Amino acid sequence: DAGITQSPRYKITETGRQVTLMCHQTWSHSYMFWYRQDLGHGLRLIYYSAAADITDKGEVPDGYVVSRSKTENFPLTLESATRSQTSVYFCASTGLAGEETQYFGPGTRLLVL
């Protein structure tokens, strides 16, 4: 099942360029999340959204921008990529309050040169 998808799956970019990572879910889940995962580390929350047009910062939001104009999409933009943003990015979603399980996409592997 499609569920939650991310694109691109792999991306190489250069320092200073703008990059947008896409996340799309077909469940009409209210909540969506962006995490980054670095070697040897757990998942760290970048931004999350409780509904369309409602977003909030997570643990590591600096250098990132999000938007949520439609329930099903939650793009993450790196306004001016830095090498420290080389990471694997995961999008997740969950339903209304009472359904807490977050379902994850396959990830986007980003390399900033």
Add this chain to the structure above:
Amino acid sequence: GESVGLHLPTLSVQEGDNSIINCAYSNSASDYFIWYKQESGKGPQFIIDIRSNMDKRQGQRVTVLLNKTVKHLSLQIAATQPGDSAVYFCAERHPYGNKLVFGAGTILRVKS
């Protein structure tokens, strides 16, 4: 429960044995806990969850135990199989919002 370094703890078990993966969580007010499995190159996959008003929950071949007194969570996998080899993460939900805080993870290696 945040990351503490580049080297994840590793648990090596023989195929067929039981595995126990431990996790210490940080917030005594957390009300919901999840275990995820992550295979190489893939996103985390839900295994089992438990609410704070329970101390044990069983699934298929997996059991989660919650000890709120010492803020400890464990995942037990019965009859471990090679396909169980992965990184396992615990996560806790803090009382406000729907945000999860993840532990650093434990590598499970199953020897045939």
